[in-house]
Amino acid sequence: MRRIRRLGAAIVLAAAVTCAGTGCTVIPVSGPYTMSEPGAGDPLTKPFQRMIATSPQPSWGPEQTIRGLQAAMAAYADDPTVLPQYLTAEALKAWTPSGAVTVLDEPLQFDPPEPGGAEPVQRITLSAKQVARIEEDDTYVPQSGNWERPFHLVKVEGVGYRVSQLPDGLILTRSDVDRAYRPTKLYYLNGSTQDRVVVDNVRLRLKPAETYAKVILERLLKQPSGALQGAASTAFPAGTKIESVRFGEDEHVVVNLSGPLDLLDLSGEDALMAQIRYSLNNNDVAKGRGISVLVDGEPYTSYQPDADDQRWLDNSGNTAFYVSKGAVHHMTKEGPGGAVAGPAGEQRQGYSDFAISKLATHVAARTSTGISMAPLTTQGGQWQEVIRGDDLTPPSWHRDGSLWTFDQKNRVVLRYDPAGKRGPIVVSAPELDRLRLDVTRLRIARDGVRVAVITGKNTVQVGALTTMGGLKLANFRPLTTTEEGNEILDVAWRDDEHLLVLAQSKAGQILNEINVGDGEVAEIPLKDRLKVLAALNEQVLAEAFGEKGKGPKILQLNEDLSWTSKIDSDVESPLFPLG
Structure with missing residues (x-):
């Protein structure tokens, strides 16, 4: 039967695109490919397009400035240096990127500045349809309805407009999220019986300097999302770190950990491997490949693909x-x-x-x-x-x-x-x-x-x-x-x-x-x-x-x-x- 499929396919790498009048450029990050393209690069990661924002220009009006600010928000995780340039010193001191991410549908609508356009202070309202919210625990929460927010801008002689007040959090468009985030399945342990893994659906932002596999496993070391707080547990001891994820011999995936894991105590290795292999395989990363886990470079446990080994997803007949x-x-x-x-x-x-x-x-x-x-x-x-x-x-x-x-x-x-x-x-x-x-x-x-x-x-x-x-x-x-x-x-x-x-x-x-x-x-x-x-x-x-x-x-x-x-x-x- 045809089932719901969330965005998981690779974004096609295209030529660089310049966003006219907003000071943003979308450039492809070269190199990675998905498993659906065998033999063409590194299947441990996912291709994506990176947003490059530019500084506000003295010639920009209020609308162009707010569009540039939004582009800077989309690029903030990769380059946090541009967005502060859009804010006054007082606004920058009060603002924090933490909090839920607001996801808006396009096109974004801008009400004309209120009367008094020649004055140094302008008020412009951005409105759109809200489609989702990404919580701080990476949960993607669909939303519906109209969204609007007023922005106050101050014109500085010779510099241009600056935003004088900005609510906390980031505002992204749907295309921003599709470009840089991936729906991801994380697997934790059933908190009551410890005999099964439990899936936790989140949205993770890709990182240019890291493989998708490492992004997944680093998030797996953290607590599950709020939906599973207190209900799911982990086999990773507190203090565990992901040192690297790479290919070894025979195209095995090699995960090198560091931290308090004891090489002589293998009591939790089966559960730990279950979390790793389902979190990698069910996100189409290194699917069908063997996995070896090292601790500080020393062998800890390994897994060979076995289609019949479904005990950690057992539904009992x-x-x-x-x-x-x-x-x-x-x-x-x-x-x-x-x-x-x-x-x-x-x-x-x-x-x-x-x-x-x-x-x-x-x-x-x-x-x-x-x-x-x-x-x-x-x-x-x-x-x-x-x-x-x-x-x-x-x-x-x-x-x-x-x-x-x-x-x-x-x-x-x-x-x-x-x-x-x-x-x-x-x-x-x-x-x-x-x-x-x-x-x-x-x-x-x-x-x-x-x-x-x-x-x-x-x-x-x-x-x-x-x-x-x-x-x-x-x-x-x-x-x-x-x-x-x-x-x-x-x-x-x-x-x-x-x-x-x-x-x-x-x-x-x-x-x-x-x-x-x-x-x-x-x-x-x-x-x-x-x-x-x-x-x-x-x-x-x-x-x-x-x-x-x-x-x-x-x-x-x-x-x-x-x-x-x-x-x-x-x-x-x-x-x-x-x-």
């Missing part, structure tokens, strides 16, 4: 299930399959919203009095109510074997651990509690870290299971909101980065795939009315309303975005383990 007349069944390639072993495979009434555990060893379902679970085994067993309550959201399994739900009546998150031999515990969710949010659906991602919740009828929020200071649901931020009068019906984790969101509008249903890292949306066309979603990577299933007299059916999404019927009638929820 891809078997699909479905429910028919209250009994759970396996789904085959052709469609209908046999009932599962044990009590879950027996027909019964009053059970709904089924969920399958990580290794498909247990099934959970909601009843009128709470949530019950049963083993998927031929060795007996029975349904057992493990969480009591008459207003609980559908159950969701965590990869550690625990079962989660939200008690809507008491507004608390509940977690039941079968290994704990005791009843459910309340998990702190301070942000949900503070806002008194009405949670109608809670789904934990297969990475064991991210959590999606539907709040009310109109909003999907994404948070994380944090472990610092005790287990909490935190770091929530809105992912998508429907218009008033519409309703979000269901959500399903497709993979670590994408959430499927089914919404009902006045005009009909909408199914979107949303990247939780940068908010990009791809709409999936619908023909039938859907009720329930289930997904696992390329597999997307849905329960759809059937024809009159036939009952619900299960549909499968094809690669060409069309839908085909897997089971035609008398079925309910499609299921995958976790998600």
Whole structure:
């Protein structure tokens, strides 16, 4: 299936371009190539075009001066000496480049200077559509709406206009960001189970003097973005440094580290290598190559490419299930399959919203009095109510074997651990509690870290299971909101980065795939009315309303975005383990 792809391809190296009247020049940085151009340069980096800004000119008017200032902002990371020349001494003393980067769409609009053009002080307003904000933790946050900012300029005799007041932070255009930044996937460790890597999507600025590979690994040494703060950890000890990233023999990638790593202690080397190789390979840097890690030039650990080694991205099987007349069944390639072993495979009434555990060893379902679970085994067993309550959201399994739900009546998150031999515990969710949010659906991602919740009828929020200071649901931020009068019906984790969101509008249903890292949306066309979603990577299933007299059916999404019927009638929820 066609998936969302963020900007990752190389920018074509072009001839130098002069920005007329703004004092900026875009020049290509020579030398690097991407892996898609084999044998043509260094695949450890990415080509990009560097912005070269020039000083303000005495002949420039207010608009030209502000355009030059914006160009100097685009070049600031590579050359911080030009931008201060656009500011008065007082403005320079008060200004700092730190803070979020504002990303504007083009063209930029300038209101004419206010009356009094002959005066030494001018006020000019810059306006545009804002498309994003890049936070200080490198998170790319899409924005929409109008943006404007007034600038005050002072004319200095023989020198020209200077900006007398400038709010903190940088203002870049979309083309500035496309030119110098790259969407980057960083991989950290699952904070609770330490058995899986978790992807963190950021935007990193390329550096002319460093390879993209080194830029990635230097950022990997820092804390994850705010979305994963307290939820993901690292195998790199504090104080580790990236000394170099280069090619060795047989085109191995050689990463030389320095710092407190102990060459005699290899207890964390597997996890450390997982962070390095996924962060390099999944950004199309050194993909398919072996990797050697040195510490102060001495061998520490190495990795040889192995297509079957996916344990650090383990999703625990891809078997699909479905429910028919209250009994759970396996789904085959052709469609209908046999009932599962044990009590879950027996027909019964009053059970709904089924969920399958990580290794498909247990099934959970909601009843009128709470949530019950049963083993998927031929060795007996029975349904057992493990969480009591008459207003609980559908159950969701965590990869550690625990079962989660939200008690809507008491507004608390509940977690039941079968290994704990005791009843459910309340998990702190301070942000949900503070806002008194009405949670109608809670789904934990297969990475064991991210959590999606539907709040009310109109909003999907994404948070994380944090472990610092005790287990909490935190770091929530809105992912998508429907218009008033519409309703979000269901959500399903497709993979670590994408959430499927089914919404009902006045005009009909909408199914979107949303990247939780940068908010990009791809709409999936619908023909039938859907009720329930289930997904696992390329597999997307849905329960759809059937024809009159036939009952619900299960549909499968094809690669060409069309839908085909897997089971035609008398079925309910499609299921995958976790998600």
